[in-house]
Amino acid sequence: MFDILNVIELEPFLLSFKLAAITTVILFILSVPLAWYxxxxxxxxxxxxxxLTALPIVLPPSVLGFYILVALSHNSPIGEFFEDTFGVRLVFNFTGLVVASCFYSLPFMVQPLQSGFESINKNMLEASYISGKGKLETIIKVALPNIKPALLTAIIVTFAHTVGEFGVVLMVGGSIPEETKVASVAIYEFVEIMDYKSAHIYSAIMVIISFLVLLSVYVFNSKMKKVGV
Structure with missing residues (x-):
C-alpha cells in the first residue's frame, strides 16, 4: 500500500481535475443557449x-488537436492577437489545454442538453411565455429544472471525458510538469519508458474514477425515473 502511494504523483491528477472542472463550467455556459437553439x-x-457540434466525436483526436494547434499558434491570426494584445500564449500551456478541451468535449455537453430540452412539454414552455417570462427566464426557471437527468448527464460525462483526454491535450499542450502534464499524458510516458507498474496504478485509478462517474449518472437517472421526473 505504501509502495503504491510512493509511486503516485498527485499533480497530474489534480491538473486533470482542474482542467475538467474549468472546461465543464465554460461549456455549460456556452452550450445551454446552443442546445436550446x-x-x-x-x-x-x-x-x-x-x-459540426458532433464532429469531435468521430474525428481522430490527433487531427482535431493538430488543427487546434495550428489555429492557436503564434503564426496564426488568433494566436498572434492574443499573444501581442494580452501577452497570453494559447499553446503549450494550461490556457491552450482549456481551449482545446472545450472543442473536444463540446458534443458531450450539447447533445444531452439538447435531448433534454426537446423532451420538455411544449405547453409548459408556452405557458411560461404567456405568463410574461422571456426566453432567458424560461430557460433558467422552467426548462433547466425540468431536465435534471439530462443536465446531470451532460455535466458529469463532460467532466469525465475531459479527465480522460489524451490525443488533443498532448498535441496542444505537450508534457510540461505542473502545467500540461495531465494524468493521461503521465500514463503514456510511463509506457514509453516501460514503467508498467506505474502505468498500471495510474490506469487503474482512471478506470475507477470513470466507473464511479458513470455509475453515479445511471443511479441518479434511475431514481429520477422512479419518481417521475
Whole structure:
C-alpha cells in the first residue's frame, strides 16, 4: 500500500481535475443557449450545426488537436492577437489545454442538453411565455429544472471525458510538469519508458474514477425515473 502511494504523483491528477472542472463550467455556459437553439429551431441550418457540434466525436483526436494547434499558434491570426494584445500564449500551456478541451468535449455537453430540452412539454414552455417570462427566464426557471437527468448527464460525462483526454491535450499542450502534464499524458510516458507498474496504478485509478462517474449518472437517472421526473 505504501509502495503504491510512493509511486503516485498527485499533480497530474489534480491538473486533470482542474482542467475538467474549468472546461465543464465554460461549456455549460456556452452550450445551454446552443442546445436550446438546436432543440427549438426548424432552420435548414440545423443539421449542419448538429454535425459540426458532433464532429469531435468521430474525428481522430490527433487531427482535431493538430488543427487546434495550428489555429492557436503564434503564426496564426488568433494566436498572434492574443499573444501581442494580452501577452497570453494559447499553446503549450494550461490556457491552450482549456481551449482545446472545450472543442473536444463540446458534443458531450450539447447533445444531452439538447435531448433534454426537446423532451420538455411544449405547453409548459408556452405557458411560461404567456405568463410574461422571456426566453432567458424560461430557460433558467422552467426548462433547466425540468431536465435534471439530462443536465446531470451532460455535466458529469463532460467532466469525465475531459479527465480522460489524451490525443488533443498532448498535441496542444505537450508534457510540461505542473502545467500540461495531465494524468493521461503521465500514463503514456510511463509506457514509453516501460514503467508498467506505474502505468498500471495510474490506469487503474482512471478506470475507477470513470466507473464511479458513470455509475453515479445511471443511479441518479434511475431514481429520477422512479419518481417521475
Amino acid at each position: 438546436l432543440s427549438q429551431t426548424s432552420s435548414r441550418a440545423k443539421p449542419f450545426l448538429e454535425a
